[in-house]
Amino acid sequence: MTTVYLVRHAEAEGNTYRRIHGQYNSLITQNGLRQIEALRARFEPIHIDTCFASDLFRTCKTAQSVYLTKNLPLHPEKRFRELEIGRWEDTPFGYLERFEKQDMDKFNFDERNWHVDGSETWEEYTDRFLGGLNDICAAQEGKTIAVFSHACVLRGMQKKLLKTDELPFCENTAVSRLRWEDGAVMFELLNDASHLTPEISTAIRQQRLKQGATDRADFSLWFEKAADAKETYLAKLRDKTVGQLVLGSGETKDTGVILDLSLDAPVRGRRFGQQLLGQAVCTERRRGAKRLAATVPERNADALHFFRENGFVLKEHTTDGAYLEMDIEVRPLP
Secondary structure (H helix, E strand, O other): OEEEEEEEEEOHHHHHHHHHOOOOOOOEEEEHHHHHHHHHHHHOOOOOOOOEEEOOOHHHHHHHHHHOOOOOOEEOOOOOOOEEEEHHHHHEEHHHHHHHHHHHHHHOOHHOOOOOOOEEEHHHHHHHHHHHHHHHHOOOOOOOOEEEEEEEHHHHHHHHHHHOOOOHHHHHHHOEEEEOOOOOEEEEEEEEEEOOOOOOOHHOOOOOOOOOOOOOHOOOOEEEEEEOOEEEEEEEEEOEEEEEEEEEOOOOOOOOEEEEEEOHHHHHOOOHHHHHHHHHHHHHHHOOEEEEEEEOOOOHHHHHHHHHOOOEEEEEEEEEEEEEEEEEOOOOOO
16 A cells, blocks of 8 residues: 655746746745645655656745755656646736636636647546556555545546545645555545645635626736836726736847836736736747846835735845845746
């Protein structure tokens, strides 16, 4: 018999930027790092023989909560990747809710019948995951292993094995435990995130985003490129413009610059700023930038807090204000 701990990755860019990330390689957020520390404390008294993870950065980084503290090697496994999302990769949720709502509803509520160009089907990605799980369990007979993976493949695998759609929510870093023997599986714990305090729970933090919402389109932005000489993106909530992002170039091509990131007063305080930041990060990353910079007036305490809370580091004080940078390059882990 093999004991398996299945763990979803910590909060990553797609979760807080509200962008659909399948096999897009994204970074862990500052809050995600706090979740990893909570996960490390949870696993400290638990014996683990072997540690596996999807080979994407966000799962490998989360797996450090186990393999580093227990002095184990990490075994990356492509079969534990998130589903291949096809042409939807790195698209804001708000765009899909506005322009592809029928397919988005299938993705959320009827995934067995969902498919877009270039994506895997439900059968393909659940069979892929289960094939990998069966192989490593057979090879690790009698041991206790940890597997770090992603929400859609974990939820799909659970639905297939348990033959039910009624599952507890799979929060970031949620833990399941199962026993495997000769291909037969028995779950003992399902999507438990009791190690997270309310302050670092992604689900609880996003409740502010959903205040007053009657539909998912009420808390997800999409972006329209403005017809001007600047790199300006209008932030849209349904069809209303509620903010803007203006990008520029740094002294080198490795650095993108945020010239303006602003929201209309009625929508402030609902975490929409992270979605604007996500548009900046993903746009500049596609161009090959390794870092993102912003200069903030010293008197603007709210803006300084926002950038620091979301991963920016103060580099210097200039006559124009505080100059901050954030690394956006996804580097292989050592």
